[in-house]
Amino acid sequence: MSFNIIKEISVCKGKLYKLTHESTAVKGTMSLNLYVPSTASKGKIPTIYYLSGLTCTPDNCTEKGFIQFQADKFGFAVVYPDTSPRNVTWPEKANVDTNNWALGEGAGFYLNSDKFENFKMFDYICKELPESLSESEFGKTIDFTERKSVMGHSMGGMGALAFYLKGITNEISPYVSCSAFAPVANPTDCPWGVDAFNFYFKDGVKAGESLDPTLIIKSDAFKGKKLDILVTTGNSDPFFKSQLRTEKFIRAVEDNNIEGVSVNIEDGFDHSYFFVSTFVPQHCAFHAQKLGLI
Numbered sequence: 001m002s003f004n005i006i007k008e009i010s011v012c013k014g015k016l017y018k019l020t021h022e023s024t025a026v027k028g029t030m031s032l033n034l035y036v037p038s039t040a041s042k043g044k045i046p047t048i049y050y051l052s053g054l055t056c057t058p059d060n061c062t063e064k065g066f067i068q069f070q071a072d073k074f075g076f077a078v079v080y081p082d083t084s085p086r087n088v089t090w091p092e093k094a095n096v097d098t099n100n101w102a103l104g105e106g107a108g109f110y111l112n113s114d115k116f117e118n119f120k121m122f123d124y125i126c127k128e129l130p131e132s133l134s135e136s137e138f139g140k141t142i143d144f145t146e147r148k149s150v151m152g153h154s155m156g157g158m159g160a161l162a163f164y165l166k167g168i169t170n171e172i173s174p175y176v177s178c179s180a181f182a183p184v185a186n187p188t189d190c191p192w193g194v195d196a197f198n199f200y201f202k203d204g205v206k207a208g209e210s211l212d213p214t215l216i217i218k219s220d221a222f223k224g225k226k227l228d229i230l231v232t233t234g235n236s237d238p239f240f241k242s243q244l245r246t247e248k249f250i251r252a253v254e255d256n257n258i259e260g261v262s263v264n265i266e267d268g269f270d271h272s273y274f275f276v277s278t279f280v281p282q283h284c285a286f287h288a289q290k291l292g293l294i
């Protein structure tokens with residue numbers, strides 16, 4: 001599948017490509033950004049997928065996350081997908097409130113909806129996008145499908161954790177490592193997640209359980225497992241108490257005797273890209289080590 005290069009921009013020592021392509025999964029045109037580092041690595045360059053949070057486009061983290069410096073330093077590519085399909089035609093009887101920024105466009109929740117045919121972000125991010133990139137010109141030098149890790153913020157942190165865990169149980173192609181900034185860690189138990197699952201699934205929250213990182217990690221399949229996960233959340237995040245449920249995730253990890261999961265609660269940090277960009281170097285070094293780059 002081919003990608004249109006809308007812009008090629010010099011950033012740090014590499015190139016940023018603003019791309020669009022036709023997606024079969026979401027039945028429409030999708031935008032994404034791809035950063036190709038200035039690396040002369042042996043073999044293909046590994047990839048980190050960055051999954052953004054509510055209201056974001058591919059540009060928020062590209063412009064405010066400062067991952068590109070780290071990508072040059074360690075030698076990985078970065079894919080910044082969009083957070084939902086765009087220009088969606090909603091079924092009239094669905095009565096969708098398009099002013100609600102936590103549902104619909106910009107709020108795809110990385111799931112496959114069984115109510116809205118365009119909202120298949122799970123299939124798009126886990127399958128179609130890596131495969132399409134791999135078949136493109138970029139796939140000649142970059143490994144989008146195997147030597148790959150995932151990182152995300154807020155709703156995207158939920159997606160990153162859920163995808164990584166589903167890779168461990170071989171439901172999807174595995175990721176080497178996972179990190180999350182202020183993830184929505186227990187979405188079946190917070191307003192954003194409950195509203196989203198009720199909106200996207202016929203069976204509502206029940207159907208959302210299979211995407212809930214806290215519920216997945218406390219299942220028997222993960223008992224005593226050794227994982228590669230890094231989570232950072234700020235305790236001045238306005239969503240810390242109401243939405244993120246970091247403490248429930250920590251308890252699930254401890255109760256199930258899981259190793260290799262670090263959860264750091266950082267004093268004074270909020271939910272913004274000032275927070276994300278502060279911890280980007282630490283998260284990138286973590287992934288670089290797991291990807292065998294250092």
Ligand SMILES: N[C@@H](CCC(=O)N[C@@H](CS)C(=O)NCC(=O)O)C(=O)O
Pocket residue numbers: 052053054055056060101153154155271272273
């Ligand atoms: N728009 C919401 C906030 C939504 C929000 O904080 N989104 C986060 C992800 S959950 C984000 O990354 N926003 C875009 C940005 O900061 O650039 C509000 O008015 O409170």
